[in-house]
Amino acid sequence: MTTTTKVSICLPTCNRPELLVRCIESCLMQTHTNIEIVIGDDSHDDRTAQLVTSRYGDDPRIAYRRNVPALGQAPNVASLFERASGDKILLIHDDDYLLVHCIETLLAQWSRHPDLEVAFGDQYETDHDGRIMHAASERMNRAYHRTPSAAGLQDPPGRAGIVQMFPNNGWLANAALVKRIGYDDRYGTCCDYVFGTRLCLAAKRVCYVNEYVSCYRMTDASVSQATRRSINASSISAWQFLEGLALPPDLEPARRLARRRLVPIVVSLLARNREARAGLQLALGNLYAYRFGLSPRLYYHLLMIWKATRRPREEPVAPRGIDHGVDASRTRMP
CATH class of the missing domain: 3.90.550.10 (Spore Coat Polysaccharide Biosynthesis Protein SpsA; Chain A)
Known part of the structure; x- marks a missing residue:
C-alpha cells in the first residue's frame, strides 16, 4: 500500500x-x-x-x-x-x-x-x-x-x-x-x-x-x-522521574499504578546496593505496592534489607557495559 x-x-x-x-x-x-x-x-x-x-x-x-x-x-x-x-x-x-x-x-x-x-x-x-x-x-x-x-x-x-x-x-x-x-x-x-x-x-x-x-x-x-542490578539501573531513574512529575489530579491514579510496579523493583535494587535505609523507607511508605503486607515479596525484600545492614559496606555494583542501540525502560522485575 x-x-x-x-x-x-x-x-x-x-x-x-x-x-x-x-x-x-x-x-x-x-x-x-x-x-x-x-x-x-x-x-x-x-x-x-x-x-x-x-x-x-x-x-x-x-x-x-x-x-x-x-x-x-x-x-x-x-x-x-x-x-x-x-x-x-x-x-x-x-x-x-x-x-x-x-x-x-x-x-x-x-x-x-x-x-x-x-x-x-x-x-x-x-x-x-x-x-x-x-x-x-x-x-x-x-x-x-x-x-x-x-x-x-x-x-x-x-x-x-x-x-x-x-x-x-x-x-x-x-x-x-x-x-x-x-x-x-x-x-x-x-x-x-x-x-x-x-x-x-x-x-x-x-x-x-x-x-x-x-x-x-x-x-x-x-x-x-547490563545495569539491571546496579544503582544505575533504569528503574531507579524511572522512579526519580516519576516522583518528580507535576501531574493534574486526574493522572494521580496513574502515578499510583506506576508506583505499584516500580516500588518493589527499586526496593530490591537499593537492598542489593547496600542502601538499606532508603529501601526500608520506600517499602514501608508504599505498602500498597506489596498488597499491604499480603505479598511474600515484601518479606523477601525486608530480608534482603536486613542482610544488607549486616554486610560490610562495599562499593555499589557497577554496570558491566552499555550500548546505545536498545531500550532501557523495559527492565524486568527481579
Whole structure:
C-alpha cells in the first residue's frame, strides 16, 4: 500500500550488525511503502558501515550516518528525529523488528481519528535468535496494561505513558510532536520511558491497537540487562522521574499504578546496593505496592534489607557495559 503520508523510521544502532539486518529488512518489507529509514550508528568499528554500504548503498530509502565520536543512546535518537523528513515518525531499535503490517495498521488509526497524534500496538517478545515466545508475549503485554479491554483512544492520553503502556519502540506519532518532545539525556538509561511519558502527556489523542505490530528481542547486551542490578539501573531513574512529575489530579491514579510496579523493583535494587535505609523507607511508605503486607515479596525484600545492614559496606555494583542501540525502560522485575 502506498499513500501520500511519508513515514520516517528512526533506527539507532551500536555494535550489532548481525542483528541490524533483520531490523532493516523488516522495515523494507512494510506494506506501507512510502518510508525512509534514518540510521544513526554509534558503533566502535566499521562493521556496520561496511554492511549497510554493501547491502543497501544503492537504496534511496536508507539514510545512514556514522556518528564519530559516538553520541550515546539519547543523543543518537534525538539526532534521528532531527534528520527525519516524514510526516510521521516510528522508532525501532537495532535488535528489534517490525511485523510487515505495522505501519499500515497504526497509520489506519488516523483515518478513524483525524486529530490523533500517537498510535501503538502490542509487542511480541522473542529470544536472542528472534523466535517468538507466545506465552511470554502475552504476559509482557498484560503486565504493561495492553489488553483487549484497553483498546482504543486512551483517556486521559498521558496515562499510557505513565504506566508504561506505551512501548519503547514500534509506535507511530506525528513528526512535529516527536521533534518537540525530543529525547532527554538527563535520565540516563530510562530515556525511553521519559520520552514515552512526555509524548503521551503532550498528545491530544493517543490510540492503542490490540494487535501485534513489532517484536522485542531479549538479549544480554541491552542497557537494561547490563545495569539491571546496579544503582544505575533504569528503574531507579524511572522512579526519580516519576516522583518528580507535576501531574493534574486526574493522572494521580496513574502515578499510583506506576508506583505499584516500580516500588518493589527499586526496593530490591537499593537492598542489593547496600542502601538499606532508603529501601526500608520506600517499602514501608508504599505498602500498597506489596498488597499491604499480603505479598511474600515484601518479606523477601525486608530480608534482603536486613542482610544488607549486616554486610560490610562495599562499593555499589557497577554496570558491566552499555550500548546505545536498545531500550532501557523495559527492565524486568527481579
